Amino acid sequence: MDATTLPRLAVTAGEPAGVGPELVARLAASDCAADLVAITDKALLRRAASASGVVLDIVDDDGKRIASRPPGRIRVRHVPLAVAESPGHPDPRNARHVLDMLALAADGCLAGEFDGVVTGPVQKSSINDAGIPFSGHTEFFAERASAEVVMMLAGPRLRVTLATTHLPLSAVPSAVTPALLERTLRIVRTALASLFGIPQPRIAVLGLNPHAGEGGHMGHEEIDTIVPVLERLRAEGMELLGPLPADTAFVPAMRDRYDAVLAMYHDQALPVLKSEAFDSTVNVTLGLPFIRTSVDHGTALDRAGTGTANPASLFSATHLAMDLARQRRQS
Template sequence: MSASSIPRPLAISIGEPSGVGADVTLAAFARREALDLPRLFLIADPEMVARRAERLGLDVQLRTIGRPDECGSDPRFLDILPLVNPHSEGPGRPDPANAAGTIEAIDRGTRLVLDGAASALVTNPIDKKALYDAGFRHPGHTEYLAELCGNLTGEACQPVMLLTGPDLSCVPVTIHIPLADVPAALTEELILSTARIVARDLSTRFGLERPRLAVSGLNPHAGERGAIGREDEAVIRPAVEILRTEGFDVVGPLPGDTMFHPEARARYDVALCMYHDQALIPAKTLAFDETVNVTLGLPIIRTSPDHGTAADLAGSGAARPNSFIAAVRLAGRMAGIGAGADEDANAR
């Protein structure tokens, strides 16, 4: 195989250094042969990762590289592209001084995928409070990546959060906003644009020729035809009707309390929910350790574990790498470089 035909590696951003990003990355790499993981490199502070590996008692050899194309030349080593801004280790102790390195890892990973040096970006979780204390002003990872990609490409993009697991795929139409702000933010155009992005990316990146979309209501019982709130009839139903006229396979608005039992889930490929917890509660309840966060609507492939930084578990060896492994494997499959699905890939 020529050098030009070797699949580009995955870029992994370290995330919050006081959390479990290093833990799950190291644990997954320690099992790389059994898991048949795609080639990958970590964007991180090598000294911080080395200290975490020692703390965890993991015999993982680390190597610093200067460019992504050096990745994987010796498969015994976890390759690390070093940060300019250093990270202190301190498991369980978030420090705003680490924010520059955390953002740098995301920025560099995004640029490398856009430039074609990496095939996809897998992001470890960030601590938004630590970033906010350092001046970060984005609601979350998803929104930051959308703005970053827009700035780098000159083309605005709408990020769509997809939580996908073995039994359920969900999309929250509104994402990181207070629940009290959802009714005002929920517009017909937002539902339409979200559904179009979901259908397009499920087709182009997941191979579903005509995805089946199920749209939830906002209010109890999907509003009882206007008796319990107006949004279901005034905003959601008209959007669903427009999508039908455009040729989409879509139903709704459906009561949120009857959408997620097994028989209901068999009738759709993805559920479009009206707010964050309406989507994430069923997704994480059904498969917390196997669910992956995928950002649709971007010019890059981005996946992430579905959990947070779990700072209370950092450095203890108790953090399970299941969701990280699933995120890496899904990113590889979406980029056309991963192994097939493996039901035994979960690290219990």
């Protein structure tokens, strides 16, 4: 990527029976100033465009970089469906199609063919029903790239990262170890500096217990685990706040004191973020050797095939990927 060419982004359409293909069609029809390469089945994309009421100029991707893209034109890396989609009804026979899309996009990023990947929503249950263990995009890309990663959810005014992701609440305390916290904070700090252009990022770290343990009266994880890690990393020069009580860390008076929040578990911080920016929240995988952003919603099977799905999250994910690609180029 250079100053004369557009950011070249792979866009995976996700579950073929969900809203992902329609969202990709809507994105392609927009004036988004990116070189969009849809990773999907070409016939599926044409059907999705028809359902969405948009007209697309769909061409095979030739791998060349371009300086401009007219609205409605999109290049495609064809990944064939096993069976034609039935909107709203995922078919496990198409599970391999979904995983092949992700593999093609990841491998293309690793080879430098793409500046990043933007992912549409997948139906995890359908992939698992096909007998293929699959826990999510984040884990798939981490394994593909042999990388240690951190999940970030970014809204217009708030960035939240997670120490643990999809775990039962009962499993969280034992999972929050000094090694995990140190690794996570290092990845978050590096990404904020290199991807988001924040030279000396400030990270607010939440406690695990109510009132951040209240001096040991509501739990000892803060005293025994979190505080020693923060003190050690502060001695290296990291700017870390906390551990902070989760119920006060997000009040307006605190927002200007940090650039991102590290939460201990999934539902500790994400309800705050989604309640204020659901349609514009973007899932970003930190720690990968390439840029990966995603919609922060599911396959919306009840809307599939109707052309009524809201494309705002995919638009936000694409624009953030463009910004991150440009920042990476500059740095």
